[in-house]
Amino acid sequence: MEQPLAGIRVIEVGGTLAVAGATKTFSDFGADVIKVEPRGGAEMRRLPPFRDDEPGPERGAIHIALDTGKRSLVLDLTTPSGREVLTRLAATARLVFVHLPREQALAALDAVGRATPRPSTVALAAHGLEGPYADRVENDMSLFAWSSRMRTHSNPNMAPLRYGSGVPTMQWAATAAAAGVAAAWGHEHDGTARAIEVAGVEALLSNVDAWYAVWAFNGMELPRGGGPSKTAYPAGCYPCSDGYVLFASAGEPFFSRLCTGIGHPELPADPRFSTPAAKAEHWEDFVGYLGPWLAIRTRDQAFSELQQHGVMLAPVLTIPEAMATPQAVARSSFVTAPLADGGTTTLAGPPFRLPDAWEIRAAPRLGEHNTELLDTLGYSRDEQIALYRAGVTG
Amino acid sequence: MTSRILAGVRVVELAEVWAGPMGGSYLGDLGANVIKVESFPRTSVTRIVAPTPPGQGPSYETSATQQTANRNKRHMALNLRTDRGPEVLRRLIAQADILTESYSAGTFAKMGFGWEFCRQVNPRLSLISMPGWGVTGPYQGYVTLGSGLDASGGHWSLRGYPDDPDDLVPAVFHSDATGALTLVFAAVTALRRREQTGAGTHIDLSQIEALAWQLPGAFAEWTMNGRVPRRTGNMDPVVVPHGVYLTSGGEATAGADGAAWVAIAAENDAQWAGVAGVLGHTEWAADGHPWATVTGRLAARAAIDAVLSEYALTATAETIADAVQAAGGIAAPVIAPWSVLTSAQHLARNWLESVDHRWLGTQLFPGFPWRTSPDAASWDRPSGLVGEHNSELLGELGYAEVEIASMLADGVIGDHYGPRADAD
Numbered sequence: 162m163e164q165p166l167a168g169i170r171v172i173e174v175g176g177t178l179a180v181a182g183a184t185k186t187f188s189d190f191g192a193d194v195i196k197v198e199p200r201g202g203a204e205m206r207r208l209p210p211f212r213d214d215e216p217g218p219e220r221g222a223i224h225i226a227l228d229t230g231k232r233s234l235v236l237d238l239t240t241p242s243g244r245e246v247l248t249r250l251a252a253t254a255r256l257v258f259v260h261l262p263r264e265q266a267l268a269a270l271d272a273v274g275r276a277t278p279r280p281s282t283v284a285l286a287a288h289g290l291e292g293p294y295a296d297r298v299e300n301d302m303s304l305f306a307w308s309s310r311m312r313t314h315s316n317p318n319m320a321p322l323r324y325g326s327g328v329p330t331m332q333w334a335a336t337a338a339a340a341g342v343a344a345a346w347g348h349e350h351d352g353t354a355r356a357i358e359v360a361g362v363e364a365l366l367s368n369v370d371a372w373y374a375v376w377a378f379n380g381m382e383l384p385r386g387g388g389p390s391k392t393a394y395p396a397g398c399y400p401c402s403d404g405y406v407l408f409a410s411a412g413e414p415f416f417s418r419l420c421t422g423i424g425h426p427e428l429p430a431d432p433r434f435s436t437p438a439a440k441a442e443h444w445e446d447f448v449g450y451l452g453p454w455l456a457i458r459t460r461d462q463a464f465s466e467l468q469q470h471g472v473m474l475a476p477v478l479t480i481p482e483a484m485a486t487p488q489a490v491a492r493s494s495f496v497t498a499p500l501a502d503g504g505t506t507t508l509a510g511p512p513f514r515l516p517d518a519w520e521i522r523a524a525p526r527l528g529e530h531n532t533e534l535l536d537t538l539g540y541s542r543d544e545q546i547a548l549y550r551a552g553v554t555g
Numbered sequence: 556m557t558s559r560i561l562a563g564v565r566v567v568e569l570a571e572v573w574a575g576p577m578g579g580s581y582l583g584d585l586g587a588n589v590i591k592v593e594s595f596p597r598t599s600v601t602r603i604v605a606p607t608p609p610g611q612g613p614s615y616e617t618s619a620t621q622q623t624a625n626r627n628k629r630h631m632a633l634n635l636r637t638d639r640g641p642e643v644l645r646r647l648i649a650q651a652d653i654l655t656e657s658y659s660a661g662t663f664a665k666m667g668f669g670w671e672f673c674r675q676v677n678p679r680l681s682l683i684s685m686p687g688w689g690v691t692g693p694y695q696g697y698v699t700l701g702s703g704l705d706a707s708g709g710h711w712s713l714r715g716y717p718d719d720p721d722d723l724v725p726a727v728f729h730s731d732a733t734g735a736l737t738l739v740f741a742a743v744t745a746l747r748r749r750e751q752t753g754a755g756t757h758i759d760l761s762q763i764e765a766l767a768w769q770l771p772g773a774f775a776e777w778t779m780n781g782r783v784p785r786r787t788g789n790m791d792p793v794v795v796p797h798g799v800y801l802t803s804g805g806e807a808t809a810g811a812d813g814a815a816w817v818a819i820a821a822e823n824d825a826q827w828a829g830v831a832g833v834l835g836h837t838e839w840a841a842d843g844h845p846w847a848t849v850t851g852r853l854a855a856r857a858a859i860d861a862v863l864s865e866y867a868l869t870a871t872a873e874t875i876a877d878a879v880q881a882a883g884g885i886a887a888p889v890i891a892p893w894s895v896l897t898s899a900q901h902l903a904r905n906w907l908e909s910v911d912h913r914w915l916g917t918q919l920f921p922g923f924p925w926r927t928s929p930d931a932a933s934w935d936r937p938s939g940l941v942g943e944h945n946s947e948l949l950g951e952l953g954y955a956e957v958e959i960a961s962m963l964a965d966g967v968i969g970d971h972y973g974p975r976a977d978a979d
Contacts, residue, residue: 165748182769186740209793210772212779222775226768289926292903297880298826302789302797303887306818311799311889312810314725316716320799321816321889323789324729325713331769332732339739340925343585346743347560355560358926363906366895367924368732369573370701374619376892377918378608382810387715387723398706398722405721407711409700412603468697475703477721480770480784481777483709491692494764495774507778509768513683513741513760515748 162517164191169345170253171195172280173231174238174269175260176203178301178327179285179361181227182334183258183341186512188230189519195254195534196231197238197247200555202527208327212506218527219501223327226508228524229498234535235528235555238265242553244272249538251276256345258337260285263295270356279354281344283337289360299361305329308365313372316386329365336364392441395419398477399451403459409473422470423454499523528555557933561587564746567647568592568628570657571600572700573731574762575685576624578738579655583627584923584932585739590647590948591625591939595632595969601625602941602972612914615941615972622915622938624735630939631948632969635666639967644668646952648676652749653683653742660686661695670757681745681755685734689761701728704763713773715786724786730766737765794822795852796830796859799889800867807894808872816889817872819863819879827852829883833875834866895921912937942970 169192173184176198188194196203207216208223218224234250237243238261251257251273257280259269266284273282287304288294302323305311310329315321323329337359344355365371372383389397389408396411408419413429420428428434428450433443440447455463460476467474478486484495484507498508498521511519531554535545548554564587568579576591583589593599601624602615615621634640648654654673656663663669663684673682684690687699688707705711705727715724741758748756767774776784791797797820805815821827824847828840838844845851852859867875872888879886888894896919901907906922923932945968949959962968 163751165744165751167751185768190744208772210775210780214780222779223771226771226775288900289904292900294900298883298885299887300820300822300885302791302799302820303818303885306799306816306887306889309890309892309895310727311818312808312816312891314714314727316723316725318812318814319716320789320801322714322716322725322799324727325710325770326772326791328710328729328769332729332736335733335736335740335769336924339581339736340585340927342740342743343560344927346746347562347585351559351562353559353929355930356928359924360904360926362900363922363926364924366921368735369577369620369624370728370732371623371892371921372619373892373895373921374623377920378617378619378622378915382891387719387725389722397726398724400722407703407706407721407726409703409726468694471696471698473698473700473703475699475707477706477711478709479712480709480773483707483712483767484774484777486707488688488692488694492689492761492764494689494761494767495778507774509771509774510764512737512765512768513744513758514689515745515756515758518744518748 164520165515165518166190166192169193169255171341172197172250172254172257174247174258175285176205177260178205178208178223178227178330179334179337180258180260181205182331183283183285183337184231185227185229186338187342189511189521191518191520194231195250195530196228196233196525197236197250198233198527200235200237200552206527225500225506225524229508230520230522231525232530232534233525233528234531237553237555238269240553242548242551244268246535246538246548246553247272248275250534251280252278253538254280255348256281256283256341258283258285258341262298263290266290281348281355281357283341283344283357283359285333285337285359285361287361289363290358301327301330304333304361304365307362308371309373310365310371313383330361332368333359333361333364336368391444392437394440394444394447395451399455401455401458401460401463405477406455406460406463406474407477409475414471415473418470419467419472422467422472423451425450496521501526501529557935558584558586558927558930560927560930561585564588564653565651566590566653566655566742567651568655569663570655570685572657573601573620573624573728574701574734575655575657575738576601577731577735579628580624580626581735581739581924582742586930589628591628591630592644592647593630593632593941595634595942596966596972598972608915613971616914622912625938626934627936628939629936629944629948630942631945632942634967634969637965637967639962641667643949643952643967645676648673648680650952651677651680653681653745655683655685655738657685659696659698660688660690660692674755677755679749679753679755681742681749681758683738683741683745683758683760685738685760685762687762689764690759701731701762702726704730704766708763708766709773710766710770713770713784713786716788717786717790719786730762733766733769734760734762789818791820793853794820795856796821796863798860798863800864802867802872802875803870805872805888807897808888808890810891815872817867817875818887818889819875820885822885824849826884830879832882833878833884834862908934910934910937913940941972942968945970
């Protein structure tokens with residue numbers, strides 16, 4: 162069966178983590194994604210970690226994971242010659258993603274706009290392409306600072322914290338991907354080439370887990386800090402024999418289910434725990450019941466036993482542990498993926514599943530598809546040599 | 556909703572809390588016709604998990620979580636455990652292109668509405684099931700919120716101050732944000748598959764897997780190099796400076812404690828030159844100075860952190876960020892929720908959305924995550940009231956007014972939770 166996004170050609174311009182993340186899902190679901198890279202390679206090829214800690218354009222884990230199945234074309238878009246190739250390439254595409262510093266982005270979008278037929282475009286810019294902050298350079302951490310989420314992600318009197326490295330940027334990427342795939346669909350159906358802009362700050366602020374509304378309605382700054390709640394318990398982490406489990410929800414019916422699960426179905430009716438106010442005064446008493454129950458169980462035992470009672474809890478796992486859960490193993494959540502040099506590595510599997518839809522192929526070597534792509538665009542070998550000689554390709 | 560990108564696509568949503576509802580609103584923003592079927596008489600979790608504001612209106616209509624993720628859809632409250640309830644859902648399915656459900660794995664099928672039922676009613680419908688850990692596998696019936704997926708997906712082990720134990724790490728619900736976006740991509744993928752085959756499909760969207768591919772570096776530390784990644788605070792192992800520093804205050808960023816913070820980084824020599832200039836020490840970026848080089852700064856992490864910590868206390872977060880940015884470095888104030896309202900950038904882009912809600916009055920909300928041209932999204936419908944569109948939707952499904960009235964009287968549909976006095 163054909164992959165669901167077969168027949169959609171996507172051009173990726175800019176080579177950043179955000180734009181490469183945006184086009185990966187297209188590629189793995191069957192779109193023809195062409196990665197336009199500057200000479201020397203896309204910035205995201207320089208992101209660590211590297212295989213065996215040896216840096217190099219083909220060895221970066223981020224490149225290997227996010228450029229799967231794409232084709233690589235090296236083009237110097239700071240030159241009119243490079244932009245002319247982009248125009249010709251764009252005329253063969255449904256969708257062009259662009260993430261470059263503002264002036265370069267506008268020039269690239271202009272080149273794409275000269276294509277006939279014109280593709281839809283998705284421009285990524287940290288603060289958007291217009292406005293007083295349009296020229297600011299941000300990274301994953303500073304972008305997150307602008308999201309309002311960093312502020313609540315901290316412990317009292319300590320510096321606000323970033324998330325895992327790249328995580329905010331990848332949310333931005335996924336936002337651009339969602340808008341882009343919809344635009345491709347819309348374009349196919351109503352013939353309208355759309356210009357879409359996805360500002361990183363706006364993407365992070367306009368999704369859930371940004372607590373603006375809580376402040377707007379209640380004037381509350383969300384309670385900060387980790388540690389188990391001593392009022393709305395059992396929300397938070399509690400120790401088992403081999404690490405922690407996290408209880409996600411404290412309200413009913415989850416509190417009653419938990420009490421039943423640990424063999425104390427009488428507790429919800431106990432005056433110490435029967436009202437929120439009373440509960441707030443008797444956390445230590447409750448831990449007297451829960452603590453010993455957890456202490457003689459592993460995270461996995463507590464997790465599976467209490468989930469049978471409908472309790473919202475999960476084990477807190479390291480990265481290797483997360484890859485090895487019974488669920489991840491049963492579902493093959495992590496898969497063997499080919500590398501450009503013929504080796505293999507292990508990567509995360511599909512973000513969603515439908516039959517015969519998702520396939521992971523090797524990330525391209527830098528400029529691996531220069532000749533084949535320029536051939537199909539109608540550049541003669543003399544012209545290709547001229548472009549190479551002038552440093553436009555590489 | 557005036558975007559026409561997904562015009563003509565009909566979506567029915569049986570999803571609670573955040574990921575599914577937010578994704579449904581995004582589909583509505585893009586022009587899809589989205590119908591939210593809420594549980595009744597059980598109150599949707601989305602409506603009760605956040606603090607609610609004082610003032611008028613039942614709390615389930617005004618909670619922050621509900622408002623964030625339920626725009627641009629029509630609302631029906633339906634009791635599927637009544638004689639007539641399932642028929643309403645059957646008729647909705649018969650007309651829909653996409654059905655989304657976020658019950659725990661296996662639950663929707665046990666209720667009698669699984670994939671086999673859906674495809675028999677409407678072979679062109681695609682069902683998107685989005686339980687936390689996915690449809691298949693041993694975790695059948697397991698329940699969670701986004702924080703549990705963050706914990707068991709490994710992200711929890713990466714966040715936090717260095718060497719902190721797990722229980723000091725703040726809970727986050729990031730997988731809800733990524734799940735919502737993945738839902739949009741999955742929905743369009745299903746539509747395109749239908750163009751190829753003529754038939755709908757069942758999509759198994761595991762929210763933990765939808766997050767996993769977004770942590771490629773952390774997984775590669777283990778799979779490629781055999782290291783277990785640990786929490787590192789704001790430090791970047793190969794970039795100095797890279798941190799968050801306490802400032803003297805902030806016009807729009809300080810919290811109740813008066814504290815305001817600024818993030819500062821320099822990823823290369825040019826950016827460092829900008830930071831050094833702001834610090835009044837251009838010589839720190841000049842040839843010959845040990846801090847002028849990437850490797851020199853890597854070796855001087857603590858000293859550079861100390862210099863920045865001291866400097867940051869001399870000015871506000873915004874002042875520092877403006878100065879470092881103007882000099883070519885990376886810096887940003889760690890903004891608070893209210894900073895959104897006064898951001899020069901948001902104001903210049905006219906990004907905030909003014910929304911009228913029956914109980915909350917006029918509120919300003921963060922705008923849309925994307926800007927589409929020529930057909931921009933608009934916030935046509937605020938978060939729906941319970942059962943607000945019952946009559947309109949049932950009418951479209953062919954129910955007569957008298958039937959609708961009897962369904963309301965019999966509790967097949969509802970327009971409030973709990974005693975009526977509490978609702979009005």
